[in-house]
Amino acid sequence: MNDAAPDDTSLLLAVRNRQEDALMTLYDRYGGAVYGLALRVTGQPASAEEVTQDVFLKVWQQPQHWDPALGRFSSWLLTTARNAAIDRLRGERRRAIVGIDERENRTPFVEPSIVDSSSWADGHEVRRLLDLLPPEQRQVLELAFYAGYTHSELAEILGLPLGTVKTRLRTALHRLREMMAQGQTQSGRAPEGAP
Amino acid sequence: MADSNTLSQPNTDAWDDLAAFAIGATDDVESDAVHRLLAQDAGAGSELSAFHAVTEALHRAAPAQSPPPALGDRLRSALGPTSADDRDTSPAALLPPTGQADAKADASKPAVDAGAEPWYRRWFAKSARPAWAIAGAALLLLIGTNLWWMARDAAAPPAQAVAPSDTALMRLLAGDSIETTFAAPDDSAARAHLYWTPEMDAAILLANSFPKLEPGMAYQVWLIDGETRTSGGLFHVDDEGFGMTVLRGTRPFAEYDAVGITPEPESGSQSPTAPPVVRGPLG
Numbered sequence: 001m002n003d004a005a006p007d008d009t010s011l012l013l014a015v016r017n018r019q020e021d022a023l024m025t026l027y028d029r030y031g032g033a034v035y036g037l038a039l040r041v042t043g044q045p046a047s048a049e050e051v052t053q054d055v056f057l058k059v060w061q062q063p064q065h066w067d068p069a070l071g072r073f074s075s076w077l078l079t080t081a082r083n084a085a086i087d088r089l090r091g092e093r094r095r096a097i098v099g100i101d102e103r104e105n106r107t108p109f110v111e112p113s114i115v116d117s118s119s120w121a122d123g124h125e126v127r128r129l130l131d132l133l134p135p136e137q138r139q140v141l142e143l144a145f146y147a148g149y150t151h152s153e154l155a156e157i158l159g160l161p162l163g164t165v166k167t168r169l170r171t172a173l174h175r176l177r178e179m180m181a182q183g184q185t186q187s188g189r190a191p192e193g194a195p
Numbered sequence: 196m197a198d199s200n201t202l203s204q205p206n207t208d209a210w211d212d213l214a215a216f217a218i219g220a221t222d223d224v225e226s227d228a229v230h231r232l233l234a235q236d237a238g239a240g241s242e243l244s245a246f247h248a249v250t251e252a253l254h255r256a257a258p259a260q261s262p263p264p265a266l267g268d269r270l271r272s273a274l275g276p277t278s279a280d281d282r283d284t285s286p287a288a289l290l291p292p293t294g295q296a297d298a299k300a301d302a303s304k305p306a307v308d309a310g311a312e313p314w315y316r317r318w319f320a321k322s323a324r325p326a327w328a329i330a331g332a333a334l335l336l337l338i339g340t341n342l343w344w345m346a347r348d349a350a351a352p353p354a355q356a357v358a359p360s361d362t363a364l365m366r367l368l369a370g371d372s373i374e375t376t377f378a379a380p381d382d383s384a385a386r387a388h389l390y391w392t393p394e395m396d397a398a399i400l401l402a403n404s405f406p407k408l409e410p411g412m413a414y415q416v417w418l419i420d421g422e423t424r425t426s427g428g429l430f431h432v433d434d435e436g437f438g439m440t441v442l443r444g445t446r447p448f449a450e451y452d453a454v455g456i457t458p459e460p461e462s463g464s465q466s467p468t469a470p471p472v473v474r475g476p477l478g
Contacts, residue, residue, distance in 0.1 A: 033255070033259045037257040041257075053270050060274055068376075075251050079254065126256040154220075173217070
């Protein structure tokens with residue numbers, strides 16, 4: 001018998017058969033990433049815990065919602081986590097409109113102090129690339145992605161014309177995409193998450 | 196808060212919004228325009244796909260953090276009632292009822308009835324789970340397929356029934372398998388994923404987004420070799436179109452050219468009687 005750890009697909013099959021240990025293995029594997037992302041979005045450890053628990057309970061209740069044809073399980077899981085965290089933010093309306101400096105002081109991009117397995121190593125590279133963006137572009141990108149703000153909401157809270165916000169966000173995303181592609185070319189490997 | 200002028204803006208604006216749409220930053224009106232663009236312009240879909248890697252990278256840019264230790268305990272304790280709740284609404288047929296050749300021999304096996312809790316779930320239930328089953332669950336019950344083999348021939352001792360498929364299934368589950376995806380010929384959402392190895396005559400098949408069938412019908416898997424169609428097994432799908440089965444061929448899977456799945460009477464057919472829901476080559 002193969003000694004390798006079961007892959008995600010095998011674990012999801014086991015989850016469908018109500019194998020609690022399979023879900024806990026997925027939690028051990030991805031709980032840190034989900035919690036870290038939820039913490040980055042909510043900025044509140046208690047909220048991040050609840051989001052993390054909700055996300056894994058969703059996996060337990062509805063494992064069929066992940067379609068292997070549409071991407072890796074980890075990608076689906078993190079997308080689910082981000083959506084849940086942003087929904088929580090919007091639903092509770094706890095977040096005050098804050099400046100980007102204050103947000104970054106609270107949940108900064110820092111090297112992970114506790115968990116960062118090799119499978120998540122590309123996070124470091126993405127953080128480095130984000131640092132290369134002009135501050136005004138990074139600001140709208142982070143507020144859009146991690147706080148769930150839309151174009152018009154960003155324009156309102158930042159006091160900027162809608163067109164300016166849209167241009168900054170579009171430019172930031174295109175620039176990040178270009179830098180990732182350049183990194184891929186230089187390293188000769190696909191970036192994490194590439195289809 | 197959406198810009199109402201966006202409604203009348205041309206597709207060029209929607210194209211410009213694709214990147215923001217990829218991360219969910221577009222307002223409703225903008226999102227509607229992007230949806231229209233995607234429906235009209237295949238290139239827009241490709242452009243949108245190009246940002247999936249960016250989105251993925253941004254997810255991973257959030258540093259992983261160890262959750263509080265108590266969270267894992269709370270999660271595990273929350274699974275019990277969730278499991279029970281889920282049983283009440285879950286599809287009745289997760290595992291295959293039988294292959295064609297086994298339909299009659301399996302008369303003693305509890306029927307897959309949408310209104311009853313499946314037999315294998317009762318078997319898995321904590322209250323009824325024997326100790327030896329708990330000990331073996333970590334491996335043998337990864338997908339529960341061994342139960343199918345045990346139930347396949349009730350007259351045979353369980354050890355004899357399980358042994359022939361055990362090694363093969365464990366290899367498939369351990370990640371040694373090839374995954375082949377079969378799409379629908381009519382561009383519907385139906386897909387099937389086959390986990391197989393060339394040298395083995397067993398494989399695991401997952402079906403997603405399959406149309407729900409009328410009572411008395413099931414999906415039948417056909418292993419195709421030239422003009423020959425061999426039944427690989429039957430399975431049902433749940434309300435969301437998900438189903439899975441263990442396929443059993445008569446030869447190693449490398450010797451088959453393709454796989455097709457058709458709706459058939461749940462007793463099985465000798466050969467396909469309907470167009471395939473999905474079909475595709477192996478390998």
